[in-house]
Amino acid sequence: MVKAVRKVGCFLIITGILLIIIGVFLTTKIKLGKLPGDIIIKKDNFVIYIPITTMLIISCIISFILYLINKFC
Secondary structure (H helix, E strand, O other), rough: HHHHHHHHHHHHHHHHHHHHHHHHHHHHOOOHHHHHEEEEEEEOOOOOOOOHHHHHHHHHHHHHHHHHHHHHO
């Protein structure tokens, strides 16, 4: 019985964290993708976009969230 309650608690925590992350990324206040360190190469016919800094920040956030989930669930 205690394990079932713990699993439900972990599920609710994970769901809450995911909703917060989705909410943060859907707001227009955070300009991910236009950070210093993101590389944009514009030529005549094409544009190459390499979001290095954005991917580093997202990777750190995901790693921290997975660490918290592993520690508490």
